[in-house]
Amino acid sequence: MISRWMKKQLETSVQQVVSRLGQSFENLPDVLIERPNRPEHGDYSTNIAMQLAKTLRQSPLHIAAQLKNELEQAGRMEGLLHRIETAPPGFLNFHLDWSEWARKAFRLPDAVREKVVIEHTSINPNKSAHIGHLRNACIGDSLARLLRRAGYQVEVHNYIDDLGNQLADTVAGLLNVDHQAEHLRFGDYCWELYARVNKAYEQTPSLLEQRTRVLRALEDGDGNVAWIGMLAAERIVREHLEEMKAFGIDYDLLVWESRIVREGFWDSAFRLLQQTELFQMETSGKLAGCWVLKQPAADPAEPDAEHHADKVLVRSNGILTYTAKDIAYHLWKFGLLANDFRYKPFADGLWTTHADGIVADYGKADLVINVIDRRQEYPQAMVKQALEALGFAGQAEKLRHVGYGVVSLSPGAAQELGLDTSDSKTSYAMSGRQGVGIKVSDLLDLMEAQIEGKRSDPEGLSSRLIAAAAIRYYLLRFALPTEVVFDIQQATETTGNTGVYLMYAHARAAGILAKAQANGLPRTESLPEDLSLLDQAEHALLRQIAAWPDTLSAACEELSPTPICHFAYELATLFNHYYSACPILKAEPQQQPFRLWLTAEFKETIAEALDVIGLPAPDRM
Template sequence: MPDYNFFRKKFATMIKQGIGALEVPLANLEISDLIEIPPDSHFGDFAFPCFFLAKKLKKSPVEIAKELTSKLDKNKYFEKFEAVGGYLNVFIDRKFLANDFFSSQSIIPEIKSKKERVIIEYLNANPNKPLHLGQARNICLGDSLVRIFRFLGYQTNAANYSDDSGVNVGYNLVAHLSGDYPLETMEKFDHYCGRVYLAMREKESDPDFQKKLEEVLKKIEEDDPEVIKIQRQIVKQCLLAQLQSAWNINSYFDLVNWETDILHSGLFELVFQKLKKIKRINKLTEGRLAGCWVFNLRGLKDFSGLENQDYVLIKSNGLSTYTAKDIAYAFWKLSKPKIEIKYSQLIRQPNNQIIWMTDSHFGKDKKDFGNYDWAINVIDKRQELPQKIVSLALQEMGVLAKKKYQHLAYGVVYLTPKTLSKLGIKLTLEEKNQPFLPFSSRRGWTVNLDDLYNKLFEKIKSETKEKNPDRDEKWVDLVARKLAVATIRFSLAKVDKDRDIIFDLDEALDIHGATGIYLEYTYARLKSILKKSKGSKLLVQKKFDHQPDELEFEIIKKIISFQETIDNVLNNLSPHYLANYLLDLARLINLYYEKIPILKSPAKVKSFRLKLIQSSVEILKLGLNLLGIEEVEKM
């Protein structure tokens, strides 16, 4: 089955030949990149702007478009060419597209496996508190990309980098080592850790506490046996609780990389010795950063606006910064260091897949992790500077000569006051009148993923039970779970990754809005039509003597643009292209359902219309699954 790119390339070839007939040198110009899709299909399916040719030909774009049109002949792919303004517009032949579309064995693109190995790192939450809605956005972006990369044939691993040596974990470790807080609790452990952490934050201005904190962090880096024993117990138990939250929304991993294993395996020291050979990295002997190892950024265009041109990698007290450890980790991702990383099994997940973890103390297994061709790091946009430093260090070490390292930056999540109030958070009158509020753990303006998921699950379960009184509890629970996941994941996936999100609970549950619930409703509605057709032989018919009308043609065009949509996701590392594509398809097919009595159609066109519904169902299911959403056949 031809996809939209097939027609784009055919049109580009014709344009190139037409321009050649006008005796215009093209150099290395890529015609297909210039082709646009008109905002209104009445102006055609593709448009070629002629403005750039005006100077070369010394003619107006309008005149050039008319001349080009005269050079192009109608063929089986295109039924009409029009010059409008400075554009040459082309119309795909409807009957050709419809017959080719329906004669294809599958509307799902055929994908060949690729040799490239990819690691997509996401979640990356400190293992000392529950996951919040901002981290849920990270999960939805990362997990969706893992699914899409695998669909495209890449050998892809999903990794979670757990910062178990940083200052946040240090707060909790001081609390437990002091004996103020036991390690046992009946509370979900990540929630318990979050409470302990907030209590310790109240002491951060205390010099005695700061001294204990620095001592603990130093002992973690030095691999002190007594401290490491308790530290590993805390972070592992907290991580497992966090993973339960991720599993609730259908996110699974291949590997957990502990930050302490970067330090204790010898990887950090090996990489740091390489960094010392870079001219821009040196140890300062005077000034406020005396004793620190820094990256000198002076004279580099990307860092010209920084007030401080010395970026600290190792503090004067010998402690490594997050960025320094990230450089070592990134080096492992894209190369094969001369050290042996050991692994052990962490846990078998609900999808029956094992998560492996680095284990420099007790690991006995060797695994084929590391030395990837492409590393993608899903980290919010506030970490743009450290990620640039990591990329610069890799470049200076020669790692990026044949490998790719990309930071997928994304916007933060805000909450509407109405949502906070519905989740039981008390606000002042002034706060209630704000359009949105930022996350603030100290003020209680946070929504953790567990609470949101449970709130949605109970609300949807109640409504589903009311609509389906004859269904048993197991069925209702399953549907409610799928719809809760769809609500969360779609709300966080549909927005361009570069934009911030203002999350509103009511909007996310709107069955008629741009929501996951709306897509599930559409899928269930279409499945109901197919079920009522009772598996008619009409569905296996491959040739159709039917000229598609305007709406049918738009639906077919939308379906065949699926591959182009996936390409956009890949090129921009943003699943929102797929999410919005599914919305567009759902709106078109719902409009079609409302306008056309599909099951009562004349026999001549009934097969065509049922096949169109069936094809839409297949694409909706695939698209939802790639976004980590399980389809629901009845709501």
């Protein structure tokens, strides 16, 4: 990658200059390489001279000049640069030699062959999935694609909480609430049933005792209630998989929480935790009889902070909390338990943990990534703390929580779903307990209808694929911590920062290249010798294409698909401007081969970006 390679060369030059001035080059500031917004300020730039000014007691411009001379005399840029400039108050601006760039073909370096386990989606198997679940799945799937592109061995898990309160609520509803409704899918029926049983708890508090009994029955794993829970969960999980498949999302392994309990994973983890000082049974107070993970004393300024509360892992009635089972699961993920699952096929290419299965090689990760909304930061921290308490500090360091903001509905989307928006809120939160939200299947149907009504070419990509891509991109383009206020009209626009806009740009480039090939037009294999003759739009597009490997690297380091979305949108915008400003098929003979080459480079680059974020790269829309 250009910026990483340039940074390494510049760091060496900084050390040389600092050493010549009789200063120590220990604890020097980090060298930052940036891409200026304005091309006249260079293709890359650094302000390291300004950061060194106080240490070296010289003017930033003078230091920049010395760094420029060192780089040029030592030949560290190996001909990659056309020129280096200094600019007040102390910038170093680098202008690339684009012909040399094309020959070097900078790409991502080969990654260390680490195994990464990514857990995402992990929807409670008690009703149909909603759009908030879909954001999780889109983020996780994009991270899997990104890390595979970077050379990692990636294994994707979908964790099924078939022992939790939510499934217990649905089972309690099936057993105790009379609900009559016609649905094609069981998950949609349970969507309504789940809301009804939660209302019934308010009206008949004694019904809550049924949930406790169901929880116990699910954990015991035998009897009528356990079988009802298992069958309901499996039916809903299969529907979830169908919903995610429509968005290009799939998995390698389903991990069922019940298997963690019934096959002794928690028992092994419990014995390990008992050997640590942090894991204790409370003998008095409101947590008497509970096994807890002890926390440091609360900060007096934050006496009620959640992160200072001792975390209950086993309740006084013996029922395990979600975090307890998650600790056992993560010990297995890192290969730190003697226990292992057995496995059997669940669907095409997808395996599941199962008592009646075979031995297979899953888990044993070098790096574990959990995509869970940011409200779950505390439970994730408890898993990390448990690993540290057990002496697995290295694994704790390699456990990464990718948190994200929730999804709510815009007033327009809420109105289309028939919700009351008379209070004029800016957004409307979803609540499964109240039955408020937008189911993934309903959203896809609605968006498909919107796309079908707007399109002019029925022979291109199907409206359903376009709709799925539009939804997916909308959920990915916002910074991960940001709350997404989903608006159906915005997501289906063909201009602006939308998935439809990006796919149109790829289709436009594909159409141009197909016509050029049909007409036998030549395409250059190298850049023009005199790059000063390039049009401004050509240069801007070329600069953006060159930034692709750096963008991939940044996205890997951030564990976020958002940089890819930003890059792809800017790339598509620059291409469309280039298409408008620079004739391609009708270009002058001396310009046309290069412009076709540049169009092909754009098409290849945006196709790679679209693949990482899980969107099609259609030749025709």
